[in-house]
Amino acid sequence: MRLSRFFAPTLKENPTEAQVVSHRLMLRAGMIRQHTAGIYNWLPLGTRVLQNVARIIREEQDAAGAQEIIMPTIQSADLWRESGRYDDYGAEMLRIKDRHERDMLYGPTHEEVVTDIFRNNVKSYRDLPTNLYQINWKFRDEVRPRFGLMRGREFLMKDAYSFDIDYASARHSYNQMFVAYLRTFARMGLRAIPMVAESGPIGGDLSHEFIVLADTGESAVYCHKAYLDKPIPENVDYGADLTSIVQDWTSLYSATDEKHDAGKAAELGADLISARGIEVGQTFYLGKKYSTPLGAKVVGADGNSVDVEMGCYGIGVSRCVAAIIEASHDENGIVWPDSVAPFHVGIINLKVGDTACDEACEKLHRALGLQGYDALYDDRDERAGVKFADMDLIGIPWQIVVGPKGIAKGIVELKRRATGLKEEITPEGALAKLGATI
Amino acid sequence: MRLSRFFAPTLKENPTEAQVVSHRLMLRAGMIRQHTAGIYNWLPLGTRVLQNVARIIREEQDAAGAQEIIMPTIQSADLWRESGRYDDYGAEMLRIKDRHERDMLYGPTHEEVVTDIFRNNVKSYRDLPTNLYQINWKFRDEVRPRFGLMRGREFLMKDAYSFDIDYASARHSYNQMFVAYLRTFARMGLRAIPMVAESGPIGGDLSHEFIVLADTGESAVYCHKAYLDKPIPENVDYGADLTSIVQDWTSLYSATDEKHDAGKAAELGADLISARGIEVGQTFYLGKKYSTPLGAKVVGADGNSVDVEMGCYGIGVSRCVAAIIEASHDENGIVWPDSVAPFHVGIINLKVGDTACDEACEKLHRALGLQGYDALYDDRDERAGVKFADMDLIGIPWQIVVGPKGIAKGIVELKRRATGLKEEITPEGALAKLGATI
Numbered sequence A, B: 001m002r003l004s005r006f007f008a009p010t011l012k013e014n015p016t017e018a019q020v021v022s023h024r025l026m027l028r029a030g031m032i033r034q035h036t037a038g039i040y041n042w043l044p045l046g047t048r049v050l051q052n053v054a055r056i057i058r059e060e061q062d063a064a065g066a067q068e069i070i071m072p073t074i075q076s077a078d079l080w081r082e083s084g085r086y087d088d089y090g091a092e093m094l095r096i097k098d099r100h101e102r103d104m105l106y107g108p109t110h111e112e113v114v115t116d117i118f119r120n121n122v123k124s125y126r127d128l129p130t131n132l133y134q135i136n137w138k139f140r141d142e143v144r145p146r147f148g149l150m151r152g153r154e155f156l157m158k159d160a161y162s163f164d165i166d167y168a169s170a171r172h173s174y175n176q177m178f179v180a181y182l183r184t185f186a187r188m189g190l191r192a193i194p195m196v197a198e199s200g201p202i203g204g205d206l207s208h209e210f211i212v213l214a215d216t217g218e219s220a221v222y223c224h225k226a227y228l229d230k231p232i233p234e235n236v237d238y239g240a241d242l243t244s245i246v247q248d249w250t251s252l253y254s255a256t257d258e259k260h261d262a263g264k265a266a267e268l269g270a271d272l273i274s275a276r277g278i279e280v281g282q283t284f285y286l287g288k289k290y291s292t293p294l295g296a297k298v299v300g301a302d303g304n305s306v307d308v309e310m311g312c313y314g315i316g317v318s319r320c321v322a323a324i325i326e327a328s329h330d331e332n333g334i335v336w337p338d339s340v341a342p343f344h345v346g347i348i349n350l351k352v353g354d355t356a357c358d359e360a361c362e363k364l365h366r367a368l369g370l371q372g373y374d375a376l377y378d379d380r381d382e383r384a385g386v387k388f389a390d391m392d393l394i395g396i397p398w399q400i401v402v403g404p405k406g407i408a409k410g411i412v413e414l415k416r417r418a419t420g421l422k423e424e425i426t427p428e429g430a431l432a433k434l435g436a437t438i
Helices: A021-028 A044-063 A078-083 A111-121 A167-187 A225-229 A243-250 A262-266 A317-327 A355-370 A384-394 A404-408 A427-437 B021-028 B044-063 B078-083 B111-121 B167-187 B225-229 B243-250 B262-266 B317-327 B355-370 B384-394 B404-408 B427-437
Strands: A032-036 A039-042 A074-076 A094-097 A103-106 A130-139 A154-164 A192-196 A206-213 A219-224 A254-256 A272-287 A297-299 A305-307 A309-316 A345-349 A375-378 A398-402 A412-416 A422-425 B032-036 B039-042 B074-076 B094-097 B103-106 B130-139 B154-164 B192-196 B206-213 B219-224 B254-256 B272-287 B297-299 B305-307 B309-316 B345-349 B375-378 B398-402 B412-416 B422-425
Touching (some): A021 A032, A021 A317, A032 B074, A032 B111, A039 A044, A039 B074, A044 A130, A044 A154, A044 A317, A074 A078, A078 A111, A111 A130, A111 A154, A111 B032, A130 A167, A130 B130, A154 A317, A167 A192, A167 A206, A167 A243, A167 A272, A167 A309, A206 A317, A219 A225, A262 A272, A272 A317, A309 A317, A345 A355, A345 A384, A355 A404, A355 A427, A398 A404, B021 B032, B021 B317, B039 B044, B044 B130, B044 B154, B074 B078, B078 B111, B111 B154, B130 B167, B154 B167, B154 B317, B167 B192, B167 B243, B167 B272, B167 B309, B192 B219, B192 B243, B192 B272, B206 B317, B219 B225, B225 B272, B262 B272, B309 B317, B345 B355, B355 B404, B375 B384, B404 B412, B412 B427, B422 B427
Parallel strands (some): A192 A254, A345 A375, A345 A398, B345 B375, B345 B398
Antiparallel strands (some): A032 A039, A074 A103, A094 A103, A130 A154, A154 A309, A192 A206, A206 A272, A219 A254, A272 A309, A297 A305, A398 A412, A412 A422, B032 B039, B074 B103, B130 B154, B154 B309, B219 B254, B219 B272, B272 B309, B398 B412
16 A cells, blocks of 8 residues: 555644543544544544454454354334333433334443344254354443543444353353453453453443553553463363363452452552553353343253343453553554554655665565555655654554665665664565564 | 354244345345344344455455545534535434434435545645545434335445545546446346436436346336446456446446436337346445535645545445345245355255264365365254255355265265256365365
């Protein structure tokens, strides 16, 4: 992609409305633009990152045995009256009347809808366990939207819902999602720590929030410092018993503010981390909170009807993008982890119009494309300083800088955004190194 | 994927509420379920097809130089007051008040939002042309939703918007999308014929609807029969002048009912096709209809400010899924074109529990996965008749049938869903044939 043709309106100045670094950098890098309070447009750069984050989530959900569906954003209020939540759910629910004056709403969550799908289509224990997930837009009418994507009103969410015949099976489903979450966040470069949490308006009596530590986090959190470098489970067999992995990740102290036990925490001494945190996901064991009022039951092996056990599991997809920036940036801009970067490589042409530079850049651009890498080629007629600043701001993991002096000697500069390390190398050498690295 | 674990609740009976074949088959195959009038859940099978259709659209939009963004589903009414459409747009617009009593709406279309993005971020002719597209949910509050996805209320749409400095450039953008549409629909197995059309509430003075002929189409359409086998443009250079391709595709008579000229049509004699049609896409040249009231202007090469020329280009993504079924089914069910099929291959185990059958099926399932094909393995303990019927209903393009007699001789049956042709072949032969075909 040529930057001269790419729609990425960067800003030189810090926008005054942005209070947190992720919001500021997403605006400055031209990733997003506000449409109205708490509602954003995703420009091409932001869209690419959001899709990469969603892809990782999707791959890990699929690997854990969940199946993707799509539920509507606009729901009928009837199901919420059945579950008893229509009146309970506060002003954050966007309530709508359609042209026939029927009560509708923009889904803030989908327990009712998915339970309705289940009860209408599954009748036998043989079809269990089932775990259905979607990645779709939700709306919560925050009274005071702020911090950009951190507390927006329209946001992209992954929500999964598990259905099981009994508690033991439901716990296994919970554990599958728990382990998938550890892997999911790690793959996008986030260290997310599971913390015992309140289940709030979703309900249920077992819940973990997955929290990324960051100074700009909205809530106080506490955990053992061993969580910071705990190895992430690999080559997981999701069919096997996952209890030991989950126990390993829940045996050390960790808690959100509401669940914090100061006495217990004090026992950790110097091992206690007391910090601010950003919630990027939450898991809930729901039991029969929805299945009983909505009548989601199956016939068991013994011929008796039983209300199914449920769990639900959310990830704030758009919020993850902000959390990644909060966790990975410097004074010059964003530092994307390779796995979610909008482009793998940036090519900077220091002298557009110079035949040798143009040819070398075009050749690199083509070669990277053939190797399957997305490259962003800065072919604009701009000063070198502007190009360096924009490429750092956008945060592409690798930069290849092509200048007339170097190219006369057959040399380009390969820079790693994260470390700032630069290396003089031939174009072929740069391609080989990227091929082996990305 | 094992069918015993796959959430695809098929129906043996025809649902009474479904009047058109696509609606009936999507319900029967377990692709969708209605949530409430005109609003659907997409189950795993439907989700896979919808994603395949969206992928083809995305690839062709990218190839034509459009850039993907995401605009919000919930919009502020303010921009619609600026454009003058807030009061004009009828009861199909879902109007909403948020908790602060601000007027919002669920976007039925996005001209205002994208023009607002443009005017706030683009200032110079140097940044033109620009074409931005999104694939996202829209809502039109149909007074009488019907025909399943054909006339639903919440639906998935691809909408692109082009911005150009002058008419000549705007026509080139229009032509790019026109040619991309020919390719897009062909790739998903649809013969979509461009027809001169009214521009309706979107506006502008040049428009084509892309129409798939089908008995169940909602409107009468007319075209020269040569459109039925006109070759689709290949290896298109979207930077080059596309006028001749567009002329070639618009010089023969074709018109929607509103634009129909009976006199002109009569001249075609026996070459005239008079049929019903399903609109799957529409292109509009908008001129300055939105840029002037919203003040979307750039500074031209001569230093003067000029309102930009716009175009907009829609594809009904979810409607395409229904149109494909209308165009490709038989009395046994859906016949998916390979490009959009939810799975490439189905494996039918005629005797689950038989060691030889089980082993052969598992081996095929694994081998297909390693080759990168999605296979749906019917490992259920069901009668052969049920399995054959379900696999035909779901419409997977290739079926491999594994039975005890055949496997004793080292033979399976390979069936092509579209033709019904069956072939006795070794499992290795079937894999080789699929490898060369898919």
